[in-house]
Amino acid sequence: MDKNMILCKDVSYKYEDTDKGNSKLAVDHVTFEVKKGEFLVILGRNGSGKSTIAKHMNALLIPTGGKVYVEDFDTCDEKNIWNIRNKAGMVFQNPDNQIVATIVEEDVAFGPENLGVLPEEIRLRVDDCLKRVNMQEYKRYAPHLLSGGQKQRVAIAGVLAMRPDCIIFDESTAMLDPSGRREVMNTIKEINGKYNMTVILITHYMEEAVEANRIIVMDEGKIIMEGTPRKIFSQVRKMKDMGLDVPQMTELAYELKANGVDIRSDILTIDEMVSELCRLK
Structure with a gap:
């Protein structure tokens, strides 16, 4: 997992509102890389810039400033579009549209x-x-x-059939019920783990983000936090201040700790909570 699948260098993107004659900076000087075979989750509340940066990763949007490279292909060069879209597939929110x-x-x-x-x-x-x-x-x-x-x-499956090296899921579980979300997450985990495909998941669901190798948290077009799920979610207060949730078990651990229980603050799953409570007996 050492070679870059995607590299974003000092990327900015402005939405121009021609009717009102003003513009909005949706992505503000963002730099990060995605390694081959990595499972990266991007979190952020509505309007944080997470979906905008996702659309840069297969050249649906071209940066206003900075550069995006998909396996060394510069997204700003029109000649590369075909190669980029073969390398990085995209799955959107509404399956009916695809x-x-x-x-x-x-x-x-x-x-x-x-x-x-x-x-x-x-x-x-x-x-x-x-x-x-x-x-x-x-x-x-x-x-x-x-x-x-x-x-x-x-x-x-339709995206996989194009044989991409990377799939970007732009809130692909947002319109599904809990069992549908579970089905899709199992599929995403399998294509990453079993087939070593690079996965970038944009989501609102913290339980989905627990599965990632790494999380990037965006707010107001900038990267605010970056690290493993354990590192990110243990910062409960900071996440709440940004209008974001944490997994239920992390929140429970946070509340127990606040009420004097000597418990780890970086618990992510029910199994971890059970074993920690057993230890306290």
């Missing part, structure tokens, strides 16, 4: 077909990618018959 075909397997085949991949190779990719997201038995289904979580997994 599904284009009337049958699941045809939807997954759509991307490779547009890349000019040979039909026999497409067949292999479709079967492989549906298997990776545990949707192979639904390959002949119509997407509108699927649940939200299943649709999102089909959208992920």
Whole structure:
């Protein structure tokens, strides 16, 4: 995990409001890198700049200032767009906006077909990618018959079929119910852990962020905090002051500690809480 998948150097981005003649600085001199094979989570409240920076990572947006490199390809150079989008796929919030075909397997085949991949190779990719997201038995289904979580997994399979090196999930679980969110998170963890694919997840859900190798917290277009989930979430007061939550078990540990219980402040999961409470007996 030593080579950069993505490098953002002093990136700024302004949204121009032509009607009112003013502009808003959405990303403000941001610098960070994403290593190959890393699972990075970007957190921040609405308007923090997290989705804007995500869209820079596959050249949907071009920086107003600074540079973004995707595997050494400069996103500012139009000649690189095709290569960049092959390297970094994107899964959005609403799966209905990403599904284009009337049958699941045809939807997954759509991307490779547009890349000019040979039909026999497409067949292999479709079967492989549906298997990776545990949707192979639904390959002949119509997407509108699927649940939200299943649709999102089909959208992920469609991106995987393009063989990217990195997938950016821009609040991809925001419209799902808890079981759909769990399904998609299991898929995201598996493609990162089992297939060593670089994953960047933009999310509002702190329980999802616990799974990351590293977390970046953004506020007002800047990076405010950066570190492991344990390091970030143990700073409960700082997170709350930014209008962000922490995982439920971290919050419980914080409240217990505030009430005089001698307990670790960096607990993230129920299992950790149980073992810590057993230790206190």
